[in-house]
Amino acid sequence: MTREARQQKWARKETVPLSETAFTLLVQGVLDYGIFMLDPHGYIISWNAGAERIKGYSASDILGQHFSVFYPPEDQASGKPQWELETAVADGRLEDEGWRVRKDGSRFWANVVITALWDEKGVLQGFGKVTRDMSERRAAQHALSERRRLFDHLVQAQETERRRIAWDVHDDSIQAMVAVGMRLELLAERVPETYSAELRRLDTSVREAIGRLRSLTFRLHPPGIDRHGLVDGLSSHLDDVVGAAWGMTYSFDHELEREPSPETAITIFRIVQEALLNVHKHARASQVDIQVRSVDGGIVTRVVDDGTGAPMSQDGSREHFGVIEMRERAETAGGWWSMYSRPGTGTTVEFWVPNPGPAPADEAS
Template sequence: MPLTPNPPAEQPVTDRFRLLVDAVQDYGIFMLDTVGNVVSWNTGAQRLKQYRPEEIIGRNFSTFYPPEAVAAGWPAEELRRAEKDGRFEEEGWRIRKDGSRFWANVVITALRGPDGKLEGFGKVTRDLTERRAHEEALRESEQRFRLMIEGVQDYAIFMLSPDGVIESWNSGAQRIKGYSPAEVIGKHFSLFYLPEDLAAGKPQAELKLALAQGRAEEEGWRVRRDGSVFWANVAIAPVYDAGRVLRGFVKVTRDMTERRRLYELEKSSKRMSEFLAMLAHELRNPLAPIRNAVTILQLEPSPSPLVRSSRDMIDRQLSHMTRLVDDLLDVGRLTTGKIRFKTEQVSYNQVVARSIEAVRPLMDARRHRLTVDVPTAPMLVQGDATRLAQVLQNLLINAAKFTPEAGQIELKVWQDGTQLYTTVSDNGAGLSPEALSHIFELFAQGDAQTAARESGLGIGLTLARSLVEMHGGTLSAESEGPGRGSRFSFFLPNAQLAAGSANDQPGKEAGATIMVVDDNKDAANSLAEVLRLMDCQVKVAYDGPAALELFRKQPSQAILLDLGMPGMNGYEVLSALRALHGGERVTVAALTGFGTDEDKQRALEAGFDEHLTKPLDFAVLQTFLQTAGLVV
């Protein structure tokens, strides 16, 4: 018989167990004696704590603890608790060989012999640093989110239980609804609803809808703590945990009362516009036969003086009423966006002539003196000739209405670069500061006492401003006060002056060239007009870069420079200006609303030649120009 080889001797169980423990990589598993000295060391312990067996065996396990834990006697306390209870577990910081820290889960087990005598301890350590970092990041994220929610002021954000009981309350909820957290947490959210909504079961219906659709949103009236109501936008969403168990609802509420009010005003304005349009159309129907009757009377040969006087009176009043109806109709079209507008190249000279012709009878009837200062050279603009004439006619009619008999009205037109300026001035009733702030509003009629003496609906200036803005320009009003006259000014862009023509008369010496720089367009344009009236040539820029570019192309003799402009302030513009060719010689005055001695000193030290305070007094401006040798 063949010999059967002897089977290998079976490895003792203790040896196999030792090999198994030594092979574990993710856990540090080692033995301690009864006083805590290391007596064994597996591969996982070496990888985790960086010590080789020969470096650590025989040393006390307190080597792995931070100094503050060792000073507090914590390693010995762990052994004491493990000996007492048979097992001890905790998480805390531990130290590697290189001094770095890691967050460890530690289990210490007391090892006893058959007789129950303590023979040492088994210790298992696991590195949980990554998990702790994730948990810390999650806690920090939750804390930041909680702080963010708490800090939100414009939205009420709060949590509800599955039954609708309030569980959290942010500062926005307190501001909007009026309840403090102590007053509202623990109560049902139905206390924010109107009685009729409660009777209809609206709160419960909202929660059911949010559960069914994943989200519910609506707008409606809600009740504050003081009993007042507000229009709210409300969104509710269910909140589930990781196991898809309903934890409650998050509710976000925003106060939309102001937006609803504006919406209602917009609807009301639209209805009013539709009414005005309908009224204008209806009024035109009876005006047509009246106009025909007047025409017949005008064709009647040799009427008596009484008939002729009555006929002319009807004609004048009919023309006035026709203008009112036209304005009503255009306001209706304007507010509904249906106004007719035709853009083409227009002769502004003809627009001026048509406008004067239309209002001449009214001015003649009041014996007004109309002064017209318009260049003879053709001026061309892009726009609608009819609408531009409507603007100018409204301004002239307004001047005639509020200027007493034999009063003075002035119409002036001039061109500066590609901008065409028009002003209508009078020495009539004038406007108070309060009336100036409302003069362009629909149905505004200036000061009540003055308006009461004049007919009109208060829509002509509103229409004029809108039409000017549709042409890309602006319309403004000025007055030194009641009884001191008014001036209305507007400009139109993209103007052209015929080749070879000039605004100045032949042989007339041109005045000083001055640049006005101010981001407030009304302030810049009005100051420019004052300077033009002083026979100066004026250029206008509305920001620093535009002023520097304008100076490079065409240097000025003097510059009135606003200090408080956004982007590039006056000091920065001055610094850049002085570096340009010719900039070191130009006279520059700081123009500002700050007028203390310190402000003036700072401006002069920065290199300004003068410091002028807004609002600029005419005498001060004249003195500056005379001192600078710019005017006589």
């Protein structure tokens, strides 16, 4: 038979209903879904290969038993199986996710759909029940949630340590150096001129060191990032540091579907902070542009400068570790990080981190 003849043959059969035998073979052969029927009282009257694979019962084991055997004891005691049938009758169907029990007593997480079946006279003939084993998906979701919990804990621990170091530097080292500077200034007024000039130079060096330490404490724990959110935190940092302190021009473009969690916001802020520091120290740039947008269930961020475009880590010095830190922060958060540049065209740092919404509580039903 030619291809055209076969196509014409099937076209003629297109409106012919699928035979009952063929439909039964289709349902019986499905392995990924447990498909079976209940009588109006909830007793099992049909059973397919998928139901046997998922629940562990052969047809001879289970036919004639009440479907409540698949429910944990606590659900049986609460009357949940009967409630589900009543809901399916009232609403036409019911969909549920919860624990179910296999023949060997082990539990699995299932998605269940129960559909009420009526004849042409409106008399209830029973129920169609479709069950899918969702255990692997649920385990993957729990693993992702656990990873997220550990990530949040890590970020919080890092920020707590940074805050402690910043306070120690401010309350101890800086205060001690301020006292040294005051004494040098007083001493310079009391000694001969030949010594006072050297003392004033020492005082200047101490003041410059104090300024560097204050800058360090600010970088360790910028005020507001953990209280006011990502956009306000970045805006303040750009105003106070990039614009006022460094004298660079900048733009900040942001389109966020929702405010990220504090841990995600801190992660993005820290990576941008490190990228901007590298621009200031090594790029010889006059303009930097920051873009923050919601993309693919997360947040993509770009830091683009108009500098020399020289690789930041080419000499193996501090900026090399800054690059490593940026990449590790993004990847630890479950995202990615990249940097690309060409001499004379500036450098782009781009990264994406997930921004999951609040995790829904598991239904124990």
